[in-house]
Structure formats: structure tokens, C-alpha cells
């Protein structure tokens with residue numbers, strides 16, 4: 203921790219903008235991006251930043267290590283880096299694809315129309331509060347025009363998600379949509395084949411299901427997601443010994 207602080211302080215003295223450890227808003231983590239230092243950053247710093255992220259002991263340390271990340275081209279179009287939100291000790295974690303327009307503007311995952319649907323699943327379906335779970339995405343910065351994240355962007359950002367999961371250590375992950383499912387399960391199988399059955403991610407039970415944005419376009423498939431969520435509820439209640 204002391205070494206981490208010293209490193210962060212030395213980087214700040216060097217003019218590299220970071221969010222200080224412990225100063226993220228409670229229950230919400232976002233980093234503004236004003237584009238400064240993009241061209242002046244020491245090239246070797248990217249490696250140090252990633253190593254620092256992987257060594258983080260808390261979500262706040264991880265957020266500080268990610269800082270004003272420029273590891274992939276998505277950094278150039280973001281308003282906010284959308285890190286994650288919720289209970290750092292949540293039993294249940296949702297993982298989506300990446301921020302959309304509303305999320306990019308507000309710095310919080312799943313706050314647009316699809317986010318409202320996810321919130322309904324959490325509150326009305328599962329009976330938890332949104333702040334009882336943890337919510338994150340595979341990529342932390344918005345792809346332009348909400349296009350799919352590209353392979354190099356997923357590869358650059360994935361270690362941050364893995365570290366988030368490692369720190370939250372939920373009992374259950376619900377992976378929302380193709381990119382989250384295929385990234386976490388390292389599978390090319392279509393979501394339609396993977397959803398509805400339990401899988402394992404590093405010993406954690408993982409339920410793949412459709413992304414809420416897909417459900418907005420295909421409301422008839424809400425019943426399939428409800429089938430998947432009922433399995434999650436049973437698991438949370440310990441009804442599946």
C-alpha cells in the first residue's frame with residue numbers, strides 16, 4: 203500500500219493525472235477524461251499501470267491504477283471511464299459488454315433504457331437493491347456509435363474486469379450478452395446455446411443470459427431471461443445443494 207502510494211505520488215509529480223486512492227465517490231467509480239497528457243505520457247508507463255492494476259488490493263486501488271487509461275483506442279472518444287458500481291462484497295455480480303451513451307455521460311454502468319431493465323430484473327425479479335449487487339462491463343470506455351468492442355480492445359481491458367471479479371469474489375456471476383459470456387468463458391459458442399445453464403469462471407458459478415439491450419429489441423425473449431434469473435434466485439437461496 204505504501205509502495206503503491208509512493209508510486210502514484212511520483213507519477214502525479216511527473217504530471218500524470220490520476221484519481222487518488224480512496225477519493226472515488228461512494229458506491230460509484232468513474233474517471234473523467236479531458237484528454238490532457240495523452241501525448242506526453244512516458245511510453246513505459248502503460249506497462250507499469252497495468253502491473254499496478256493487477257497488484258491492486260481493493261477496488262479503489264484498482265480504479266486509481268487504471269487512472270486515465272489509454273491502453274486502447276476507446277480512450278479517445280470517452281467522456282467518462284465507466285469502472286463499476288455496487289457492493290464491493292456482493293454475492294451477485296453482473297457483467298455487461300461496455301458503456302453506451304448514457305453510461306458514458308454519467309460514468310456509471312447500466313443507467314440507460316437497458317440499465318432500467320437490468321435494475322427491474324435486480325429489484326422486481328430478484329428482490330435485491332441495485333446497490334446490493336456489483337455491476338461492471340468488459341470494456342470500460344464507450345465504443346463509438348455503440349459498435350461492438352473489437353478484439354484488441356477486449357484484450358486490453360479484460361485484465362481490469364478479471365481483477366474486479368477477483369476483488370469482489372462474488373458467489374454468482376450473471377454474464378449479460380455475447381461479449382461478456384464469450385470473454386469470461388473463452389468460448390465462441392453462441393449465447394443462445396450457452397444461456398440457461400450453469401458454467402464456471404475460476405470456480406465461480408456463471409449464468410449466461412441475454413443482454414437487456416437485446417431484450418429491448420426482442421421482448422419475446424424476456425421469458426427466457428426470467429427462466430435464467432429464476433435459477434440464479436434458487437442458487438442465492440441455497441435451494442440447489
Ligand code: SF4
Nearest residue numbers: 271274277342343359
Ligand atoms: S477500454 Fe479499457 S483498456 Fe481501453 S482505454 Fe478504456 S479502460 Fe483502457
